[in-house]
Amino acid sequence: MLHHEEPEKINYLKTVLVGIFKDNTIFRLAISLCPAIAVTNSMKTALMMGIAVVFVQIMVNITVSALRYVINPKVRIPVYMLIISGWVTVIDLLTAAFFTQIYKQMGLYIQLIVAFASILARAEFFASKNRMVPSFFDGLGMGLGFLLALTVISFFRELLGKGSLIGLQLINAKPLLIMLLPAGGFLTTGLLMGFFNWIDMRFYGGKGAGGATDQ
């Protein structure tokens, strides 16, 4: 029994890690960028957004995987869109009900999770071909990768822009206002992306490719 379980577990861990690092939505694939910049001027909203995406990604993967024999391949994309928008509506109403304050700042971006290329892509390339448990771990990995990217970006933006972390004041020096402005979001993401590319080139011998949208 134990002997049988062992290789499976490693496989799941690998699935999760690929989603977090190798195929990181923001830094490596460069898709679903809008919220990465829109909600990252404070760590609180960034974490909220990340958790919402983890939830939607996992639930969509599970639903698509469970229905993979029922969905007619000819109409699969509209069906996936319907599933995604259903789950986004769920998380949208949940945040509106329980986190009213945060929802006022970022409600639009939660609704727009529906248009995330990464969620549709995972449904199409992974969940529609795999069983429910692997799909769950794939969704978890992709979601966590997104959460991680948002956390890193918002960490720098909040620390440098307000001198605080998750609302806790740490530095009393005059902060850099630019980090809170829209420009700061683009700047931080650009610099971090360059940094990740540099690590990839320096230590893993990569070519420093610019991401999926940069073909």
Add this chain to the structure above:
Amino acid sequence: MDKELVHLFELFISASLINNFVFTRFLGLCIFFGVSKKMETAVGMSVTFTAVMVISAALSWLIYNYVMIPLDITFLKIVVFIGIIATFVQASDTIMRKITPGLYYKLGVYLALISTNCIILAVPLINAGEKYTFMTSLVFGLGSGIGFALALVIMASIREKLELADVPRPFAGLPIAFITTALIALAFTGFAGMITL
């Protein structure tokens, strides 16, 4: 009437410059970074986007106000708007191919990419959220589209030059595009406070 016109004009300026979708609302970034490498594609994309934005704003306003509000199903707006836009894009794809094949060859590629784009979906969502009237919805859609077109054209013209620049290897491609966008966004901050609605 006169006051109404002034208000519409203000909304147009606000949607296109002050609250520019790309630089201050951060929407449509995937497309923005994806197609801004060449001027020709950038122009094609912006024309298609503006048209789809205005028409989908009109369609979803009609359905939202005459079907969804009377039936009290406004909580389904995400599902319904996605449906409207996808159907409309699919329909115009088919119609364009039959009626104007020339235009279809030029813009058809972009149409396929549009249906699930966040910038297109954002217009009806904002319209519904702000309870705009039919006319304001249209103007908001138009202003947003023009603003997006402006952003794309500016970016494309810079990136065409950037191709020839000697950028440090890890920053080549997207990272430097992000940093360029940061500088343009900083310039666009100058419009803030020009009109307060």
